[in-house]
Amino acid sequence: DTEVTQTPKHLVMGMTNKKSLKCEQHMGHRAMYWYKQKAKKPPELMFVYSYEKLSINESVPSRFSPECPNSSLLNLHLHALQPEDSALYLCASSQDLLNYGYTFGSGTRLTVV
């Protein structure tokens, strides 16, 4: 298995809802990433997990809460989002930090209404 699988592919949520995005990989990669991408812009890094521990939080608002239950799974919990949080959320993994290629998922298209 050489893929990063993200679910759901599309999500519409209200500003008072709580939802979660899921990312899964079975390549034995030890680093996992969440990116946010707005239309026609490059991805912006949100969080990095290395060996299941949060190593980077790019000053992301607390309404986004990452979780790494095990080495294959990465979640992003969403609560009280704003319409401007609507974006494509991409998960990626890498064998380890530095000097390794990245494998990206196909993303979750999130719309906040």
Add this chain to the structure above:
Amino acid sequence: KNEVEQSPQNLTAQEGEFITINCSYSVGISALHWLQQHPGGGIVSLFMLSSGKKKHGRLIATINIQEKHSSLHITASHPRDSAVYICAASPFTDKLIFGTGTRLQVFP
């Protein structure tokens, strides 16, 4: 000035044409990545380079470390190559610095 600059921003080609996308960076790097993103879709990693040249099918990527410059070439372009191509630098950290992307359209 962005640390990773790509040119051109937009590129239109006829099927069969040879295409070149350029990337210049101003930071020290451990590797340079070329990524492909189709509209509304996820990102596919095409190449990771730290020196020299790599080839995969009709795609060729080169890097000149001294000049801090990389190029992505597509030979015999095809409409299915239409996508956004993104150059991204790994500056000896666990972050990628992304270029703004090159939007390529190949017409039959």
